[in-house]
Amino acid sequence: xxxxxxxxxxxxxxxxxxxxxxxxxxxxxxxxxxxxxxxxxxxxxxxxxxxxxxxxxxxxxxxxxxxxxxxxxxxxxxxxxxxxxxxxxxxxxxxxxxxxxxxxxxxxxxxxxxxxxxxxxxxxxxxxxxxxxxxxxxxxxxxxxxxxxxxxxxxxxxxxxxxxxxxxxxxxxxxxxxxxxxxxxxxxxxxxxxxxxxxxxxxxxxxxxxxxxxxxxxxxxxxxxxxxxxxxxxxxxxxxxxxxxxxxxxxxxxxxxxxxxxxxxxxxxxxxxxxxxxxxxxxxxxxxxxxxxxxxxxxxxxxxxxxxxxx
Amino acid sequence: xxxxxxxxxxxxxxxxxxxxxxxxxxxxxxxxxxxxxxxxxxxxxxxxxxxxxxxxxxxxxxxxxxxxxxxxxxxxxxxxxxxxxxxxxxxxxxxxxxxxxxxxxxxxxxxxxxxxxxxxxxxxxxxxxxxxxxxxxxxxxxxxxxxxxxxxxxxxxxxxxxxxxxxxxxxxx
Numbered sequence: 001x002x003x004x005x006x007x008x009x010x011x012x013x014x015x016x017x018x019x020x021x022x023x024x025x026x027x028x029x030x031x032x033x034x035x036x037x038x039x040x041x042x043x044x045x046x047x048x049x050x051x052x053x054x055x056x057x058x059x060x061x062x063x064x065x066x067x068x069x070x071x072x073x074x075x076x077x078x079x080x081x082x083x084x085x086x087x088x089x090x091x092x093x094x095x096x097x098x099x100x101x102x103x104x105x106x107x108x109x110x111x112x113x114x115x116x117x118x119x120x121x122x123x124x125x126x127x128x129x130x131x132x133x134x135x136x137x138x139x140x141x142x143x144x145x146x147x148x149x150x151x152x153x154x155x156x157x158x159x160x161x162x163x164x165x166x167x168x169x170x171x172x173x174x175x176x177x178x179x180x181x182x183x184x185x186x187x188x189x190x191x192x193x194x195x196x197x198x199x200x201x202x203x204x205x206x207x208x209x210x211x212x213x214x215x216x217x218x219x220x221x222x223x224x225x226x227x228x229x230x231x232x233x234x235x236x237x238x239x240x241x242x243x244x245x246x247x248x249x250x251x252x253x254x255x256x257x258x259x260x261x262x263x264x265x266x267x268x269x270x271x272x273x274x275x276x277x278x279x280x281x282x283x284x285x286x287x288x289x290x291x292x293x294x295x296x297x298x299x300x301x302x303x304x305x306x307x308x309x310x311x
Numbered sequence: 312x313x314x315x316x317x318x319x320x321x322x323x324x325x326x327x328x329x330x331x332x333x334x335x336x337x338x339x340x341x342x343x344x345x346x347x348x349x350x351x352x353x354x355x356x357x358x359x360x361x362x363x364x365x366x367x368x369x370x371x372x373x374x375x376x377x378x379x380x381x382x383x384x385x386x387x388x389x390x391x392x393x394x395x396x397x398x399x400x401x402x403x404x405x406x407x408x409x410x411x412x413x414x415x416x417x418x419x420x421x422x423x424x425x426x427x428x429x430x431x432x433x434x435x436x437x438x439x440x441x442x443x444x445x446x447x448x449x450x451x452x453x454x455x456x457x458x459x460x461x462x463x464x465x466x467x468x469x470x471x472x473x474x475x476x477x478x479x480x481x482x483x484x
Binding site for chain 2: 134
């Protein structure tokens with residue numbers, strides 16, 4: 001192919017660009033076909049994601065451990081092979097333990113507040129195609145999940161269901177920059193708005209400049225009308241820093257999420273909120289340097305730390 | 312001939328897309344990691360003529376747009392990748408010093424990846440998407456550039472061999 005046919009190549013370029021602009025326009029106007037295409041893609045992808053998640057979960061931890069094995073490679077080949085097999089078996093076991101632990105703690109939390117929940121496994125985290133913070137879980141329309149349902153883990157709020165596909169759903173994490181949730185400071189009536197920042201910290205903006213927020217204050221979700229997207233009473237995070245700007249219209253503070261958003265394995269979708277607001281019932285117990293639930297006892301019977309406890 | 316090329320290319324890209332979305336996206340790397348699919352697309356365009364580069368960008372962009380976790384409107388990645396696919400093929404095609412020099416190709420691809428993400432972010436802002444703090448985005452952009460510089464030298468021989476097998480160009484690396 002000789003390059004030089006400038007007109008032809010320019011025409012092709014123009015056609016392609018116009019096509020893509022047309023697609024953008026269609027999608028922004030909310031044409032159903034576009035959403036259908038994405039639904040189809042998710043249906044095709046989800047079996048692969050399940051498979052990869054199943055295979056990769058134990059192996060992912062294995063790579064970091066293999067670095068420590070190098071020293072005696074030549075001498076102890078046989079032993080090392082056996083060791084690797086055993087090690088992998090332990091890691092598999094440990095990842096199952098983690099899942100059990102997370103499941104237990106999420107059931108604990110939901111039980112205390114009498115939420116009706118659907119448990120789900122996280123099958124993919126994020127995507128290459130986007131800068132937003134999302135996870136994909138293995139429960140969808142088949143489990144009666146609908147848009148805007150609250151998603152929690154054992155520690156607290158995880159996010160909100162954003163898209164529902166036939167057997168999977170996309171969850172926007174609370175750390176996503178476009179995430180907003182109305183919160184209430186526990187044991188008081190002060191309310192504010194929490195916005196995700198793309199990290200495990202969020203910014204709290206109190207609606208009243210007179211309010212006094214302190215480091216260590218616990219924030220609970222305030223609940224939305226009709227319990228969508230947020231059911232009331234879910235623990236969200238803890239204030240770590242208070243910005244004291246004199247003359248500001250409203251007080252702001254920095255908040256650390258309770259949920260470990262980077263190491264989620266099991267989450268629960270709240271399909272029905274309790275009839276009565278649980279108020280402050282879900283505030284985590286007081287002695288709490290790190291917001292780890294008591295259930296960690298089950299997770300780490302051995303001396304080695306479990307993945308949930310390390311940041 | 313054209314059908315065969317088209318079929319083979321789309322099979323390769325489709326497979327890579329599935330791998331990227333299911334397997335590689337589970338790997339958590341420091342500095343935001345990298346997207347193998349994006350690197351592959353940019354490399355492929357860089358080895359092609361501008362027409363094929365733009366077409367490659369179009370196809371790859373459509374796939375990325377269909378990714379379920381994608382937040383932006385369908386067509387945004389398509390637009391971005393058409394422009395960079397054409398641009399990078401145009402740059403490399405016109406410049407003899409860039410052709411046949413593996414090192415400069417690696418740098419070109421790394422810059423291409425960063426520019427692609429940059430254009431995506433810019434169009435995202437124009438379309439009114441909420442993208443996060445500048446610091447976070449800078450970290451992702453720079454991280455992607457560095458990762459591409461590290462990974463591309465290993466991928467390039469493979470990609471150029473595949474590309475040669477399909478397009479039967481005389482270019483070698």
